[in-house]
Amino acid sequence: MRDGLAIGLDVGTSSVTAVLFDPERGVLARAGAPYDVDTPAPGWAEQDPRAWWSAAADALSQLDRSGVTAIAVSAQGAALVLLDASGQPVRPALIHLDSRAASVTLDPRLHAEILAASGNAIGAWNVASKLAWIRQHEPDSLAGTATVTSAAGSLLTWLTGRRVQSASDAGISDLFDRPARDWSAPVCRAAGVDCGLLPEIVAATTAVGAARADLGLPPGTVVVAGGEDAPSAALAAGVTSPGDAFLSLGTAAVVGVGTPRGASNDSRLLSYPHVCDKVDIMSGSMTGGGGALVWWSSVTGRPVGELLDEAARTRPGEALFLPYLAGELHPVNDPHARAVFAGLSLATGRAELTRAIVDGTAAAIADNLAVVAEAGNPATVLSATGKPSRSAFWMQAVADAAGVAVESVDEEGAALGDAILALAETEEEIAALARAHRRVRDRRDPDPAAAGAHRERRARLSAFYATDRALRR
Secondary structure: OOOEEEEEEEEOEEEEEEEEEEEOOEEEEEHHHHHOOOOOOOOEEEOOOHHHHHHHHHHHHOOOOOOOEEEEEEOHHHHHEEEOOOOOOOOOOOEOOOHHHOOOOOOHHHHHHHHHOOOOOOOOOOHHHHHHHHHOOOOHHHOOOOOOHHHHHHHHHHHHHEEEEEHHOOOOOOOOOOOOOOOHHHHHHHHHOOOOOOOOEEEEEEEEEOHHHOOOOOOOOEEEEEEEEHHHHHOOOOOOOOEEEEEOOOOEEEEEEEEEOOOOOOOOOOEEEEEOEEEEEEEEOOOOOOOHHHHHHHHHHHOOOHHHHHHHOOOOOHHHHHHHHEOOOOOHHHHHHHOOOEOOOOOHHHHHHHHHHHHHHHHHHHHHHHHHHHHHHHHOEEEEEEEEHHHHHHHHHHHHHHEEEEEEEOOHHHHHHHHHHHOOOHHHHHHHHHHHOEEEEEEEEOOOHHOOOOOHHHHHHHHHHHHHHHHHH
C-alpha cells in the first residue's frame, strides 16, 4: 500500500467532488465545484472539458494537500471527448445525456461486432454512435482530433500529459472488448475508428505519472488511473466481490451487481470491468434519478427536501410517473422515450405528483435489478450512495419496489472509491480498505405489504411506455 494521504477526484454531471483520505482515519475533508450542462438543441447535452478541469483545480485548492502522495480520478461515463495534439478539446464533450446520435443509422455489422466483443447492445448515448454523428455533421472536428477519449481519460491527460484510460472507464465504451480488456479491433474497423486515436488501457490501480506542478500538490504526487464513476462509487459502497450490489443515485441513477469476470451479460443492460480486476459489473443506467426531482423542483419552485417531506406524509394515490425525461438508457435503451404523468384526477396535487416521481424512479431501478436477477445475479442487499440516498422515504420506495434491503452508506461515493484506489496496490488491499471505511447510515427493508402495489405500478408503467413507443412508430 502506498504511504501518506490520498485525494479522490470525481467529475460528475453537475460538479466535481474531491475528498482527502487517510487509510486509518477515513475522509478528512471534502470539497467541490459546480458547472453547467449546455443544451444548445433538443436532445443535445454538452460540457466543455476545460470546465471540468477548472472545477477540479478549484476543488483541489480547497483541500490541505501537504501530506498527499497519490491522487486517483473518476468521471461520468460515456462522454465523447475529442482532444487535439496538444491535449486541448477540439469541441465540447457529448455527455451521457446527449441523444442526438439517435438520428444516425449504423451498419448492422457494427451492432453484431459490438455484441460479440462486449455482450452489450449499441446505444445512441455511447461512443460509436456519437462518433458517427460527428463524422456526418462535423468532419472538421474529427480532422483535428488526435485523441478520442472519455471524461476520466481527459482528466488523466490534463493531470499527467499521458493518453490513458483505465479498463473500468474504457469498459463502458462500445469500442471495448470485455474479455480481452482492450479496444476491439473488429469493432473499431466496423465503426470507422482509427485505433491509434484511442488511449492506452491500464488497470485501475496503475500509476499513470506525476501530477502537474501547478496544482499545489507535493512534488512527485502519483496520479493513479481510477475508474468510471459507477465502479468507483460501487467500491466506496463496499462492492468488491460477485454478488455485491450498489445503487449510485445522483442526477442520473446507476444500479449494478458484481459478477465473476467475463461470466454473464444481458444485452438489455451493460456488463463492464469493475475497478477490482477479477470482477465485472452487470449494470443498468437510468437518466431519471435525482434529476427527475430537480426538474420537478424547478417546475414547482419548491426545494427538493420540502417536496420529499410533503410526499412522505401523503398516502399512495393513483398518480403514476414514467421517468424518461431525457430518453432512457436501461433496460429499454430508447433515446426517444419521454416522461409521462398518468392516472391524474381533480384530487391530484403536488404531493401526489412528487410521490409518483419517487415511485417511478424506484420502479425503473427495480426493472433493472429484475433483469440482473434473470441473468443469474440476484441482489439481496443494495448499497446506496449519493445525496438522494439520504431520504429514508425514497430508499424505502426502492426497497419496496425491488424487494431488496437498501443500506444507505456515506455519500462521498466515487471520490472515496478513487481515494482507496490511489493508495491500494493489490486486490486484497482494495477490499480491506473498502470494508474498513464502509459506513451504513440507514437500512430500509422491503415491506411485504407494499409488494403487490409496486408490482401493479411497474406493470402499468410498462404498458404506458409500450403504448407511447407504438404511437411514435
